[in-house]
Amino acid sequence: MQAKRPEFNVVVIGQNNRIQFEAVLFAASLRHSSPRFSGRLIVAVPQEGPLWKNDPSIQNPDVLRALDHFGAEILPFNNEVFGESYPQGNKIEALLSLPSGEPFVFFDSDTLITGELAEVPFDFDRPSASRKVEGTWPKPTLYGPDIGGIWRALYDRFGLDFESSLDTSQPQGYWRRFLYFNAGYFYYKCPRLFGERFLNLARTIRDEDIPELTGQKLDPWLDQAALPLVIHSLGGSRDSLPDGHLDGPVSCHYRLFPLLYARESDNVIEVLEKASAPNKVKKVLKTYDPIKKLVYQGKGRKIREMFDRDNLPHREQVIRKTIKSKGLWQR
Incomplete structure (x- = not known):
């Protein structure tokens, strides 16, 4: 007898720009393609505050009605660290307002659900993220360090074991040897634990003078620089989710x-x-x-x-x- 898969929440960001329409389309595709999904669909919405020039919350009543039609719950959250200067940080700070202890899958809003999400074999004790990624970060400078030296410095800064993160089947110096993800989706058993770790690492990478990061561009790559460290520190890996599900038949970023x-x-x-x-x-x-x-x-x-x-x-x-x-x- 096949074990019952755990119920989980799905989270996307909604905001008063193109993302609100992407969120509606995401919700429509989820209900169209995944009738067996029984968890909560949460649209996390940043609120007006000092880190935004204009109110980022969803104010379009038709958008709000459409999201309600698809059973989406609007979850307001405040930006304490990022905001307009780095809107990708919404996906980090939103996690701190999600229900503690409830497994979640975060998707970027520019995603379609194209298959039955309830059949994806998530192991929420072992987090992972999208491997639909290119070697966008880091870009070693002429005077070093090389890509391995940059990643090693980050693992050392946070007291993480660098060697166990490597894919030794890949050549020395090749970007795929190092743990690297696209932040288009990620998941774990608790959004608060994941979010607190993500926020701490991303803020430290942004604010602290780490010599090996001199000359490295962190906008827009900050979330993808921190994400592998989060996943590795929480016991996840590149292989936690088998191929053939997300970024495949079940979802499209x-x-x-x-x-x-x-x-x-x-x-x-x-x-x-x-x-x-x-x-x-x-x-x-x-x-x-x-x-x-x-x-x-x-x-x-x-x-x-x-x-x-x-x-x-x-x-x-x-x-x-x-x-x-x-x-x-x-x-």
Whole structure:
């Protein structure tokens, strides 16, 4: 008899910009693709405060009604450390307001759920995060240290065992040898424990003078610099979640709608268009230009015809330039 999978909460950020529309689409795709998901869907919303020039909270009543229609709970939270200077920090500070001791999966709002989330074999005692990542950070400078020296300095700073984090099947100096994740999703058994650790590490990396980080760009990479240390310190790893689920048949971190139409599978396109089709959803999403033009006016299909998914350009910049040359880029 198969063991019952634990119930868990799903968390995304909602904010008074494009992210509010992405959150609605995320919620629509979750309900469309994962009817067996029985946990709470939480939309964490930053509140007005001294770290924001303008009120970042969701004020659009149609957006709020749409989120309520999909059973989403609005969870207000305050920014004490990041805010407008580093909005990616929302995903860190929001965790401190989530229910303590309840397993969670955080997703970036620019994600679609494309399969049954309830079937994903999460081990919430062993956290992990998205491995759909390129070697974006760190970038060693001419005078050193090398990539291994930079990562080792961070592990040493926080009293973590560096050697046990390495994938020794990868060559010396190659970025995949080192634990590195995309923060597009991550999970653990308790958001407060994860969030406190994440906040402490990220704030220290940002504020402290760590010599080995001289010349390293931390905006926007701060969350991805800290995340491997968080996961390693809590007993997780790169292999905690088997392949073939998230960033695969069950979820798609699309980032931008033109890239979605250019690169993603037919199933992802089908989920996008079916989840956004009901009138209650369409009323809200058509007020956001990229969805209005690419999804509802069919211009995304024109982008799709421009590319062979089995033979895409290796560089994303080439895809962007090709789309822009036809006047179809939307952001």
